[in-house]
Amino acid sequence: MRLLRLPVVMLALGALPAAAQLTGQNAAPEQNGTFTLSVKSQLVVETVVVKDKDGKPISGLTAKDFTVTEDGAPQTIKICEYQKFPDTPLEAIPESTKTPEDIKIYKQLGRTQIAPESAGTTKYKDRKLLALYFDMSSMPPGDQMRALAAGEKFVRTQMTPSDRVAIMRYTSGSVDVLQDFTDDRSRLLSILETMIVGEGQGMDEMPGDASTSDTGAAFGQDSSEFNIFNTDRQLSALQTAAQMLGRLNEKKSLVYFASGLRLNGIDNQAQLHATIDSAIRAGVSFFTIDARGLVAEPPLGDATKGSPGGIGMYSGASALAVTTNFQQTQDTLYALAGDTGGKALLDNNDLSRGIVQAQQSISSYYIIGYYTTNTNLDGKFRHVKISVNPELNAKLDFRQGYYAGKVFAKFTTADKERQLEEALMLEDPITDLTIAMEINYFQLNRAEYFVPIMVKIPGRELALAKKGGADRTVIDFIGEIKDNYGGTTVTNIHDLVDRKLSDRTAEEWAKLPIEYDTGFTLLPGKYTIKFLARDDETGRIGTYQATFTIPNLNKEEKRIPISSVVLSSELSNMKDAIYTAGKDKQQALNAAANPLIIDGQKMVPSVMRVFSKSKPMYVYLQAYEQTQQTVQPLIAFVSLYHGQTKVFESKPLEAANPLNSHLQALPLRFNLSLAELPPGQYDCQVTILDPNGQKGAFWQAPIVLVP
Numbered sequence: 001m002r003l004l005r006l007p008v009v010m011l012a013l014g015a016l017p018a019a020a021q022l023t024g025q026n027a028a029p030e031q032n033g034t035f036t037l038s039v040k041s042q043l044v045v046e047t048v049v050v051k052d053k054d055g056k057p058i059s060g061l062t063a064k065d066f067t068v069t070e071d072g073a074p075q076t077i078k079i080c081e082y083q084k085f086p087d088t089p090l091e092a093i094p095e096s097t098k099t100p101e102d103i104k105i106y107k108q109l110g111r112t113q114i115a116p117e118s119a120g121t122t123k124y125k126d127r128k129l130l131a132l133y134f135d136m137s138s139m140p141p142g143d144q145m146r147a148l149a150a151g152e153k154f155v156r157t158q159m160t161p162s163d164r165v166a167i168m169r170y171t172s173g174s175v176d177v178l179q180d181f182t183d184d185r186s187r188l189l190s191i192l193e194t195m196i197v198g199e200g201q202g203m204d205e206m207p208g209d210a211s212t213s214d215t216g217a218a219f220g221q222d223s224s225e226f227n228i229f230n231t232d233r234q235l236s237a238l239q240t241a242a243q244m245l246g247r248l249n250e251k252k253s254l255v256y257f258a259s260g261l262r263l264n265g266i267d268n269q270a271q272l273h274a275t276i277d278s279a280i281r282a283g284v285s286f287f288t289i290d291a292r293g294l295v296a297e298p299p300l301g302d303a304t305k306g307s308p309g310g311i312g313m314y315s316g317a318s319a320l321a322v323t324t325n326f327q328q329t330q331d332t333l334y335a336l337a338g339d340t341g342g343k344a345l346l347d348n349n350d351l352s353r354g355i356v357q358a359q360q361s362i363s364s365y366y367i368i369g370y371y372t373t374n375t376n377l378d379g380k381f382r383h384v385k386i387s388v389n390p391e392l393n394a395k396l397d398f399r400q401g402y403y404a405g406k407v408f409a410k411f412t413t414a415d416k417e418r419q420l421e422e423a424l425m426l427e428d429p430i431t432d433l434t435i436a437m438e439i440n441y442f443q444l445n446r447a448e449y450f451v452p453i454m455v456k457i458p459g460r461e462l463a464l465a466k467k468g469g470a471d472r473t474v475i476d477f478i479g480e481i482k483d484n485y486g487g488t489t490v491t492n493i494h495d496l497v498d499r500k501l502s503d504r505t506a507e508e509w510a511k512l513p514i515e516y517d518t519g520f521t522l523l524p525g526k527y528t529i530k531f532l533a534r535d536d537e538t539g540r541i542g543t544y545q546a547t548f549t550i551p552n553l554n555k556e557e558k559r560i561p562i563s564s565v566v567l568s569s570e571l572s573n574m575k576d577a578i579y580t581a582g583k584d585k586q587q588a589l590n591a592a593a594n595p596l597i598i599d600g601q602k603m604v605p606s607v608m609r610v611f612s613k614s615k616p617m618y619v620y621l622q623a624y625e626q627t628q629q630t631v632q633p634l635i636a637f638v639s640l641y642h643g644q645t646k647v648f649e650s651k652p653l654e655a656a657n658p659l660n661s662h663l664q665a666l667p668l669r670f671n672l673s674l675a676e677l678p679p680g681q682y683d684c685q686v687t688i689l690d691p692n693g694q695k696g697a698f699w700q701a702p703i704v705l706v707p
Contacts, residue, residue, distance in 0.1 A: 043078075043370075046367075046399055047398065048365060048386055049396065049397040057363060058394055061082070066366075067386070068368060068385070068386050075370040075373065076371070079368065083250065129252045130252075131165075131255065135234060137171055138258045138260070139259045139291050141198045143291035146291055150350075151167075151352075155188045159183075166179055166180055168254075170237045175241050231262065231271075232421060234261060235274075239422070240422060240425055249369065252285070253287055254284050254342075256336070257351070260290060270418075276335075287355070290329075290344075290348075295347070330346050343361070377410065378410055379403060381402070416476070420534060423532055433534075433535060435457055435531065435543070436456045436457075437455050442595050442622060444521065446626070453518055454515070455477070457533060475533055476533065477495050477497070478531075479494075484525070490527065497516055523550070524550045526547065531544045560688050562622065563595075569612065569615045569617055570604040570615075571603060573600060611706070612706055617672045618670065621688075622665045624665050624666070625666065626664055633655065635653070635655075636668045638670050638687075640677070640683070642682055648672075681703070685699065
């Protein structure tokens with residue numbers, strides 16, 4: 001399985017917020033003399049359909065009538081319950097029943113979870129559980145409307161008294177449970193009728209073949225790598241939904257609405273298998289519905305797509321690629337359904353028929369539960385065999401086995417990739433590692449901004465790995481940046497740092513932070529970044545999440561437009577960079593775009609803004625004079641305040657030579673000695689003045705000075 005890997009360069013940054021943010025902490029080690037009693041038990045639940053020779057369900061059986069073995073070892077049945085369902089449809093609900101109070105329901109819903117059951121109990125006895133799952137990221141608005149209309153039709157006219165329906169939605173970032181299982185049809189309708197058509201867009205597939213439209217773009221993210229990551233995210237979201245439903249012991253059907261799902265060669269196979277395995281383990285059957293309905297697609301695409309380019313238009317390669325891509329999207333839906341015991345509804349305009357198939361697939365069955373005698377978390381497949389008394393002459397339908405869980409030490413490379421993707425989608429952050437981050441922006445041209453990102457993890461994480469006897473440590477990084485307005489993923493990253501642990505002591509390693517940095521090109525706007533790091537030696541994960549704003553400096557009229565301000569205490573040679581991941585060409589582009597790399601040296605930012613008296617403090621920023629006909633000299637200086645008292649001020653610095661004539665960006669660099677100041681907390685202020693234009697700009701942030 002591959003994920004998008006962006007090139008990594010060593011970038012020095014300042015911070016947008018006034019103080020660096022921290023998320024995560026280390027758990028304190030156990031005290032000597034503390035004893036821990038650990039008891040492992042794994043409840044395995046099977047749903048068994050028992051029918052006679054005429055195909056009619058057999059009722060009245062007890063645990064004594066069943067025999068269960070796992071890998072040939074007899075198991076003791078602890079749960080045996082019979083589920084029976086009436087099939088009489090409810091009275092239809094008229095169309096005009098939506099009220100303002102109903103509409104408020106959807107807006108008031110938070111990001112809920114499927115309520116679990118207590119161990120050994122069945123919460124929804126004699127109830128069919130149907131989960132309507134809308135993959136909004138894969139469906140254009142027209143398909144979303146058809147899918148929602150099918151859900152409304154089922155709720156209004158086809159629900160039975162035994163049905164309990166949940167509504168789940170996947171946009172481009174997370175799986176939302178809009179409604180837990182309920183028979184309240186008014187509530188279900190109010191949610192379906194008020195879901196926003198068009199949300200979750202922006203993650204559409206971009207085929208990298210002869211059918212690709214000619215958009216005229218000069219450059220951009222590699223489409224194949226983007227598709228791999230996007231498809232993995234869709235499958236991982238479906239896996240998350242199955243795991244949510246796995247908290248219930250009953251048989252579940254998940255109705256998956258999507259406009260197809262196309263795998264990218266073998267790159268998504270590991271995630272596909274993981275999704276199917278999770279569904280089987282959770283007792284979930286996928287009923288996939290192609291929301292496009294019956295499609296008669298033009299050979300070269302419809303009016304929503306640009307014309308394909310190249311000779312493929314004339315040789316027939318473009319038309320063949322369009323047909324092949326469409327078939328591949330349906331093949332994945334068929335595989336998801338067939339491998340989990342469900343059905344796929346393809347090339348049919350009556351989408352509600354797929355929901356009815358899921359409803360009718362759940363017939364009366366027994367819930368059989370046992371605590372397995374094999375408690376090893378090795379991830380291996382366990383064969384399950386269930387039988388009844390031979391004199392019943394019955395036919396049984398049940399899950400033939402399952403994959404056991406795994407501990408981190410048993411994870412394969414694909415398992416580790418999936419763990420990171422699942423953690424990225426969690427609402428509750430994992431905080432085993434401590435992460436600090438700084439985000440900056442520097443104007444590249446009139447429209448785009450270069451956004452360098454710096455991550456630091458305290459060296460005590462390395463110290464823990466060293467104490468555990470590791471010779472090296474690998475830190476995995478994964479993250480994404482989302483647009484706050486549309487909620488779409490703008491860009492993503494997945495990379496790692498492989499660091500060899502020398503003979504330094506644990507105390508020495510505790511003082512050496514793990515540093516990671518990369519950069520992106522963004523437009524002005526508000527964004528949310530979610531970033532995860534995992535220690536591959538111990539499996540511990542840390543999460544950083546924050547919102548940030550890239551201002552439109554072209555609209556700044558009252559003040560001098562300035563970039564972020566960088567505070568640093570270290571200059572490092574680019575030749576000493578230990579990160580080599582990524583493409584050399586893109587690394588060179590990022591290095592050229594990064595204004596903090598000068599003459600082969602980079603500024604390493606002080607993420608925590610802690611400075612030593614024995615080292616100089618470096619300050620860097622850019623000021624822009626795009627509205628000026630000619631460059632006007634600017635005056636800048638740095639001041640330090642202790643409380644309300646000014647205790648330091650640098651000599652005024654005059655800037656008159658722009659970095660380039662197009663942007664008229666004036667660089668401002670300071671090299672300050674703080675040896676005469678006593679240790680303590682200070683406020684650092686940067687002041688920029690335009691003597692001719694009578695404008696100015698100010699920036700302030702707290703710092704700490706240590707001996």
